[in-house]
Amino acid sequence: MRELRTAPAAWHLQHSRPENLVSYLDPWQPVARQLDMLAHRFSTVKALCDAQMDSLATENVELAQLRDALAFHLLRACIWWQVDFSPRAVTGLQATSFMKHVRRHTDRVVDDETLLDVMTWQHYMHRADSGHIMVTGTDPLCRGNTTIVYGIDGHRGFRFAMRRAGQPLSWNDITHTDFVAACLNARALHCLIETECAAIGEWDLAREEHIQASRYHTQHFRTAGHFNAVESYATALEQLSRCQSRFGRFEFENIVNHMAFSVIMAAHEQGASIADLLRNGAARPVSSRVAGSLKKRARAHVATGTDPLRRTELDALLDQVETGFALSGGN
Incomplete structure (x- = not known):
């Protein structure tokens, strides 16, 4: 960590990029750790940017972009895992000030601008249309001839579909309030399709137990107080x-x-x-x-x-x- 003490801006540009901190499609990564890293790195990088402004130094454009990217991903992660999020309580910023950072990022990154809209206002979606779904990624951990595809629909719900070579994409009818719930349901069905899996009961239990766990995830940032x-x-x-x-x-x-x-x-x-x-x-x-x-x-x-x-x-x-x-x- 010596380089962090001597050149914190350079260190964070290398080590605090959101893609290094969060794995949206892997439910085996602890939610608490990923949220804490996003929140802490955003506050730290923002403080570095503020210090540059206070010293009248030339703004480090890359560092400012990193700050804004961390703001976007903190918001995305909270929606992804259905976590209650108050910008002021978590970052010390008023919601309008925090969203300015998010907007600066989405103005630069079109895919993230689209994703934010789908998860929130849905200006570009057929709002309330469960059949209009934006694909958000494929499951990196599943094996076999069937691929799991994830998406968000016009109800802002998480959905999944199964894709096999030469066959059309078939979206499951169930809408989930958080990504992990959709992932567990998808993997249960994938297990059944691929292996007629005797372990399907394990997935059923996992889904039920996640319902209980998700209530704690929702309260993650309120737990300390x-x-x-x-x-x-x-x-x-x-x-x-x-x-x-x-x-x-x-x-x-x-x-x-x-x-x-x-x-x-x-x-x-x-x-x-x-x-x-x-x-x-x-x-x-x-x-x-x-x-x-x-x-x-x-x-x-x-x-x-x-x-x-x-x-x-x-x-x-x-x-x-x-x-x-x-x-x-x-x-």
């Missing part, structure tokens, strides 16, 4: 214990770790130990075993669910919060 972080953590932990699919466990492991981090953050803000917060913050009793695993899960969230550039700062914050002698005998 959640009024009852302990209760949310206990509920998510219970839901994880019931997950039977591999994908459901993957999603809820990340969610539980994020909830654990939120509990630590709440303790830090209140100047309390984890033990104090657990005693007073949950309607149900919380065992000492759960208390002891909280900080471990919070550290896992820092390692796998946040921007690596924040890791030193966040690990130091976790070190400052005491577990509480009564429950675990120390940190």
Whole structure:
């Protein structure tokens, strides 16, 4: 990271491009990590651009374009995964100021301008027409003779289709509110078509468990200020214990770790130990075993669910919060 300290603008131009930070078509990439990287890199790059303006230096055009691209992709990611997004709460900018950055990007990149319109205002779509669909990509992970194609329709819903050589594209009738839901449904059908798969039940479970997980994704940016972080953590932990699919466990492991981090953050803000917060913050009793695993899960969230550039700062914050002698005998 030495180059980041000595030449941050050059480092970000190489390492903070959205295509390096987010993978829209791979549901196995943690949602929390990708959102955190987009939000943090946007704020960091914007600060670099602002510093140049304050010093009357010549604007670095590439850096300004990167800032605007990160703004667009932060908005796109929130729509893609159905995450509630307040520009002011997440970036410190008023919505109109944030959208100026988004607009600067879409004015330069026609495909992204079209995609933004399809996901929002739909000036170019047959609005409310489920049969008018913009193709957004093909599944990079599926195998076999059938290709999965994804799109967004006139209801702003996510759709999928199966494509086989020599046959017309056939769109599935179901509209999904987020991409992962469409992806799981598509892969279930792909599995059935390609192999008459006995593992179809695994996909059915994954779809059901994602419905529960998606509620946490929606609240991603509100979690840090959640009024009852302990209760949310206990509920998510219970839901994880019931997950039977591999994908459901993957999603809820990340969610539980994020909830654990939120509990630590709440303790830090209140100047309390984890033990104090657990005693007073949950309607149900919380065992000492759960208390002891909280900080471990919070550290896992820092390692796998946040921007690596924040890791030193966040690990130091976790070190400052005491577990509480009564429950675990120390940190």
